[in-house]
Amino acid sequence: MEIKQWYEGEKPWIIAGPCSAETEEQMMETVEGLVNQGITTIRAGIWKPRTRPNSFEGVGKKAFPWIKKAKEIFKVQFAIEVASAQHVEMALENDIDILWVGARTTVNPFNVQEIADALKNATDKTVFVKNPINPDLNLWIGALERFHQAGITKLGAIHRGFSTYQESIYRNIPLWQIPIDLKSRYPELLLICDPSHIAGKRDLLFEIAQKAMNLRYDGLIIESHRDPAAAWSDAAQQLTPANLRVLLDKLQIRDLTFPSEKFQNELDHFRDEIDETDKELLEVLARRLELVKKVGTYKKDKNVAIFQLERWNTILQNRPEWGNQLNLNPEFVKTLYQAIHDESIRIQTDIYHEGE
Structure with a gap:
């Protein structure tokens, strides 16, 4: 379109x-x-x-x-x-x-x-x-x-x-x-x-x-x-x-363009820092999902179900609390972990299907 x-x-x-x-x-x-x-x-x-x-x-x-x-x-x-x-x-x-x-x-x-x-x-x-x-x-x-x-x-x-x-x-x-x-x-x-x-x-x-x-x-x-x-x-x-x-x-109508070269340079500096932080964030996330794979393999070997309700309820309760201590919106943290959990379930489901 x-x-x-x-x-x-x-x-x-x-x-x-x-x-x-x-x-x-x-x-x-x-x-x-x-x-x-x-x-x-x-x-x-x-x-x-x-x-x-x-x-x-x-x-x-x-x-x-x-x-x-x-x-x-x-x-x-x-x-x-x-x-x-x-x-x-x-x-x-x-x-x-x-x-x-x-x-x-x-x-x-x-x-x-x-x-x-x-x-x-x-x-x-x-x-x-x-x-x-x-x-x-x-x-x-x-x-x-x-x-x-x-x-x-x-x-x-x-x-x-x-x-x-x-x-x-x-x-x-x-x-x-x-x-x-x-x-x-x-x-x-x-x-x-x-x-x-x-x-x-x-x-x-x-x-x-x-x-x-x-x-x-x-x-x-x-x-x-x-x-x-x-x-x-x-x-x-x-x-x-x-x-x-x-x-x-x-109403305050916001400018669509940057007011000066100085502003643009300062903004670029902040964005560079955000980019570096995002790389670190993704590296941490990749390590977490590698651990999820290990957990999935272990559960499959022991014939244990993928989804564990008690564990998920614990994450839903304490991660927003941890985030709140870091001045993060608890609802944002909850939404973030829902996405992580969905990907974790997908990864472990693939592990269970391997060799079928």
Whole structure:
């Protein structure tokens, strides 16, 4: 997949608007408020895929005349979510500028292909693909590839976080490494962060938005409503246009280039030290895995099972504690040892299969 740069506007690109288009009055007042704050790309949900029935699922095609009126009066672009070929057809008939595929749709390649096929005659449209609800980078890339093969050149990705059963302060945990890996593979791909759906709460929006700017995201898509407390959906995570402006003004936009030769030289010095440390780290890791091979051979000779739960529980308990004493994040240490353990199991499994 060859992605080319296509967005020539100012970065970060700010897309904002209500979670849902509710009434004509709500739409017009919210859009006017956003335009007054300098925002000219508006988002609004027309069809709302909800987890459970009997929730507000959007007003549907009823909203298109409101959008048309807002575009004519305020000279804005509009973005909506589409989840079927029929949605695409209606969006194109009503001159919607930007279409995005939601997280629940991205998980289903059949649905994605149906939408991509419907867009083959509308290759001038901008299409964003949200990450799937489960943390699967290949599924996200696969969805992007389907639109790329359909001839969509104005293609971007939206990071909205991932669903999880584990306790979290976030509505959807960010798992920042996944979008970073996506951007690393496709540097020209426009990457937008959705702090609203990651945070789920207004008081966490700035933290998420700033982290995205620190990581060189190309823009933000944030929910904004004239009266968030009265919103028909996602009331807890929306901001008024004025409060959105306050958040945006607080953001620190990081430089993409180095400020001076002195800075570059100092940075190179630190990186050289990191490189040497990484070599030492890999040497230590190689020694550890050599010991794992010896353990595997010994267990095979004595007809002992590979996986020893008591030993693994001991490692899970004391390694994070050791790391904490060295000012290392215990969760990071736990994740590191999970990867080491997976490789150890693989090595010992290969030893058990030798000679079979």
